[in-house]
Amino acid sequence: MDYGLTEDQKMVQDMARSFAEKEIAPYVEEDEENHYYRREILTKMGELGLLGWSIPEEYGGNGMGWMEAVTALYEIAKVHTSWRLSISGNVWGPAMTINQWGTEEQKQRYIPGLVSGKFVGSFAMTEANTGSDVSSMKTYAEDKGDHWLLNGTKMWISGGHTCDVGLVYAVTEKGLGSKGISCFIVDYNNTPGITRIPILKKVGMWPAPTSELVFENAEIPKENLLGPRNKGFQICMWMLNNTRMGCATGAAALSAACLEGAVQYANERSQFGKPIGKHQMIQQQIAEMKLEDEAAKYLVYHAAWLKENKLPNQQETSMAKLFSSMAAVHAANTAMKIYGSYGYSTEYPCGRWLRDAKQFETLEGTSNIHMQIIANIELGYQPNR
CATH class of the missing domain: 1.10.540.10 (Acyl-CoA dehydrogenase/oxidase, N-terminal domain)
Structure with missing residues (x-):
């Protein structure tokens, strides 16, 4: 293709x-x-x-x-x-x-x-004890007749303290697990009862805001329920299959940045009388980076093409996200090796590449979750949507 x-x-x-x-x-x-x-x-x-x-x-x-x-x-x-x-x-x-x-x-x-x-937008699912298991969330939205009353805490929310509008997933019927979750549109600038706390101690992604959100009797208008009541888990999974393309694309792009940087440095840096790119070990590392980079890019475009044509793509999206994450981490680590001591210096981007690469193994579903999705679809335990 x-x-x-x-x-x-x-x-x-x-x-x-x-x-x-x-x-x-x-x-x-x-x-x-x-x-x-x-x-x-x-x-x-x-x-x-x-x-x-x-x-x-x-x-x-x-x-x-x-x-x-x-x-x-x-x-x-x-x-x-x-x-x-x-x-x-x-x-x-x-x-x-x-x-x-x-x-x-x-x-x-x-x-x-x-x-x-x-x-500025955001979406909030994760809680202190709720990551991969979305159905275990505790944030609760109580139906008060003319409004919803939202209480709970969300963690690791991208853009949480800078956003104007966001989606928040909350329990609307206790005891039903994934069948008792709903989705709400929240106007953060005009809703009392919301405290937004920046999370500053992160390994990487430093210019990207990350936040803790605390909801204390926050009144959400009835008309801000998104979709049917108690269909929030279905909405969340549909959304994640789209946002994961952002992760997959970002990881593939980071892999490419590492490869370009490593190639440039290997041609500029000389040891033993010749550019280090002339040494076989460096060539092997560059070749491995190139192989993974091309494969990641192909998987990303393949998943995007399926989405473009409204074809089943959940497995392909997870494949793109998982492999691109692996490629980004390997490329960042290899680039730091090729740069040598300079790779450990903040004057070069290797440290940033490595810090930023690691987050792809967690965001929008951990690598373990994507392994599970890929395997379950391949084994016929769930459909490829």
Whole structure:
């Protein structure tokens, strides 16, 4: 199958690459050092249409789909992988999920702001004791007749303390596990009872905001229930199969960044009278990185093509996410070896690559969970949706 880019997709690629080089690259090291999130970059993405993928044009979408989205995100994440979270946090999380499950009023009220960059988005599932087992969440939304009363705590929420609008998953009927969870649209700027606490002690992804969210009798309007009551688990799994493409693409892009950096350094650095790239051990490492990089990119585009054509893709999305995560971690680790002592210096990006690569093994489903999804579908224990 040929995943060669069309002329229009090449234009998208060039636009995204130019944007990343001009708007993101000059601030990478400064923002890393200061753990600083530049909201204006998200706004500029929205102005260029880089947040409108797979969203109908009537709600502000750009009229393009998954293949263009992956192509653009790849170029952005290759420059600084922290920014792939903003695209997932706005588009493949809230905007697409509201478009799929929301009322017409919800679509018109929230989607245009998310795809234009006027709103910063998020989605909250994880809790202190709830990660892979989403059905074990404790956050509870009580039906009070004319509103919902939300209580509980969410952890490790990307964009949690910087967002304007987000999806929150909560129990609405206790004792039913996954069959008693619902999804809510939360207006963080106009809802009392929400405390947002930045999580600053992280290994990597420093410019990407991560938060703890505490809900204490937060009143959520009845009309902010997204989809049917107690169908939140189904909505969550549907959403994750989209946001995982962001992880897969970001990891593949990071693998590519490590490979490009290692190749450049191997040609510049000399030992024993010749560039280190002339030494067989370095060549073996470069070859391994290249093999994994190409395989990761192929899996990402294959999953995106299936989504584009509305074909079953859960297994392929998990394959792309799992393998790209493995490729990114291996590439980052190998790049640090090739750079030698300089790889351990903060003057070079190897440390950032390695710190950022490790998060892909956890976010949007751990590597163990994706192994399980792939195997269960292959064994026929669950369908490939």
